[in-house]
Amino acid sequence: MLGVEFGATHTEVVLTADGPRVIETHVRMGGDEIPALAHDATGVELAEYVVRQTVGEEVLPQLRTSLAAAPAGRSSAIWFAAAPAAGVLTAVEGTELAAEVPGVTEVRLLVEPGAKLAALASSDDRIAYARAVSDSPGAALAAARQAVELLEFQIRSRATTGPTV
Structure with a gap:
């Protein structure tokens, strides 16, 4: 205790x-x-x-x-996005569409174009999130995930110079 x-x-x-x-x-x-x-x-x-x-x-x-x-049985959920690749973020599309998903209360970008993105190693590497509400935890989570999946991140990256397979 x-x-x-x-x-x-x-x-x-x-x-x-x-x-x-x-x-x-x-x-x-x-x-x-x-x-x-x-x-x-x-x-x-x-x-x-x-x-x-x-x-x-x-x-x-x-x-x-x-x-x-408070409304009985109301649930809230959040889903975070990680960079799909390392590089420099050049643009983000789909925020308006993501915000229109039923139940979504917020869609927020945590980085702006020009940001250097890395692979997910900690919570500091998250690049966006969506929050949603519903009458069930599963439905709230599904709405938040759907909103994040509608975000499109355009990333400029360079080829690696390591060994090839």
Whole structure:
């Protein structure tokens, strides 16, 4: 038990074939758009509650009321895009089309034309994402994935000079 009694905390879990497994836990608000995902699903602005609690307000009664009024069963999901190849990003197409996918709440490019792209090695290498909501987790995830799949990244790259096979 962590014994956290005040402030923000989050625990990240991955669903595996053997069941859920804890990846990490922190005594801070989550990153990777977690507050936005929570807002999409519940209508609760987490940062507002953290600030209000930090300045001494009792927030739990209002938070519980807000969560009780949230749409039952509403789910939010995010899907990230990685560069399909290393090189220099020259253009991105499809953002408007991706934003029109039913349930999508946001499509965001994390890089701009001119950026040098590398293979995915960490979360810093992600180049875009889409968030979506639905009445089921699977449908929210499918909408976010569909939106990302509509993005087209044009990349200029050079041939390697290594050995050929």
